[in-house]
Amino acid sequence: MLKEDDQDPRPWDVLESRHLIQRPWLTVRQDRVRLPNGAIIDDYNILEYPDWVNVVPITPDGRVVLIRQYRHGSRRVHYELPAGVVDATDADLEQTARRELLEETGHGGGEWSRLTTLSANPGTHTNLSHTFLARGVVPLGEPAPEETEEIRVHAVGLDELREILASGGVLQALHAAPLYRYLLTLGE
Structure with a gap:
């Protein structure tokens, strides 16, 4: 199995998060994130589902x-x-x-x-x-x-x-x- 090391990409920081849609079979969350290089993405959309x-x-x-x-x-x-x-x-x-x-x-x-x-x-x-x-x-x-x-x-x-x-x-x-x-x- 591959191991994590110091060279792995770093996680993004979530600056803000809000739900756009919350339905039983579709939940869409919009995050405002900061990347490790400092860039900001204002509208990164995530689909939330149960497993x-x-x-x-x-x-x-x-x-x-x-x-x-x-x-x-x-x-x-x-x-x-x-x-x-x-x-x-x-x-x-x-x-x-x-x-x-x-x-x-x-x-x-x-x-x-x-x-x-x-x-x-x-x-x-x-x-x-x-x-x-x-x-x-x-x-x-x-x-x-x-x-x-x-x-x-x-x-x-x-x-x-x-x-x-x-x-x-x-x-x-x-x-x-x-x-x-x-x-x-x-x-x-």
């Missing part, structure tokens, strides 16, 4: 459980990982990930471990996306997606996963990166 979780779920026979759903921002249907927002009342990240997997796919159980933690954009986003690897998941019931979700569940083999990734079938970068990382853990 997110994703799951790379693997069945006992080695298939990866993906979902497909419509995303209005891109106006397209994509493959994704089961994922969701960490609620302020959630006990811990793994429990949140287990809940999302069960809700979106009906799968659960298995052996769980942390796979990776990423940022959508550390320059403008306050939150992190935490991905868990869940090996040996099995169907436990029917999916129970939220009212705003229309989800289709697909369990794919590794060759099909590689094709999906290579063709751009996983558009969400915070979902594609953990899938590539999973393939790296297999030595591929």
